[in-house]
Amino acid sequence: MKISIILSAIYTVLPLSVFSETVYTGDVISGHKVISKLDISDLPSNSLTKLWLRMTKSHVGQHLHVPILVAKGASDGKRIVFNSGIHGDELNGIRVVQR
Numbered sequence: 001m002k003i004s005i006i007l008s009a010i011y012t013v014l015p016l017s018v019f020s021e022t023v024y025t026g027d028v029i030s031g032h033k034v035i036s037k038l039d040i041s042d043l044p045s046n047s048l049t050k051l052w053l054r055m056t057k058s059h060v061g062q063h064l065h066v067p068i069l070v071a072k073g074a075s076d077g078k079r080i081v082f083n084s085g086i087h088g089d090e091l092n093g094i095r096v097v098q099r
Helices: 002-013 092-098
Strands: 023-029 032-037 047-057 063-072
Touching (some): 032 063
Antiparallel strands (some): 023 032
8 A cells, every 4th residue: 555655646746748737626634725636837936835635545435645845946957855754664665666
């Protein structure tokens, strides 16, 4: 399940085509919009955007959500991704995908 959540997050956040766009679900959690797909170019420059990413459903049919923070600079440049976890084995999937 952890691998599927990680892969879902990676495929959702990375723009896979030129025509991709951020998809808002219409939901709001803790004052922040919920998305199911993210295209960084849709976000305003020189800003910090807080969102919730809707993931797969749990075994009881409830959507899981992951908090997303996007800090976008004033001009184009290199990108960096920060990822965190509570348990050591949660980060292994990221290294596998990188290989």
